Amino acid sequence: MAMSMLGNGLCDAKRYEDALSVQEAELSTELRVGAPEETILSTQSNLVRTYEELGQYESALSLQRDVYSRRLKLSGEDGEYTLIVANNYADCLNRLRRFEEAKSVLCKTMPVAQRVFGEHILTIKMRIVYARALYGDGDATLDHLREAVTTLEETSRTARRVLGGAHPITGVIERSLEEARSTLARALAKSARGPLTGR
8 A cells, every 4th residue: 555655655756767667666566466446456456557657658558458358357347447448548549549449448337338338528538549640540441530529529518418518528629639630620621632542
């Protein structure tokens, strides 16, 4: 517990290199002594965030994949923490421009989140990450870009109704929607000048 508090405190102070050393030692100790699975998963999740803050996205992805697999076994596909981890995993894949993998993860988990939680903030976040996987891909078709715009427009309406216009997530959606519309506009202009692969 002391190591966990120290690691989290160092992260809060933005001393990520120091936090990394503490969190890696904490995880090693927990694995060695056979700590409960929940404890190990919590430490791994903290470590993923630290790797991301340090720009070590490959390390973050490798660990996030493990967290997702273990969480799936522990909590089942419709567990709240499983769905949170699935969204984090897809977001990590997006950062590494592995858009097809991100879409694959979310196509399996978004319907589950919708069924279990409805118009919950988690479902809204998953739609944002999914839309980014669609429009972030340099090989996206016009249909994919249109789907990204439509998804964000619908998600924006939901977020305004559920969270309110002043909520930070609503602002994130608006910025993502602006990016998606710009990407679609560029693709349409390019298409007008010549054929677009996969149109």
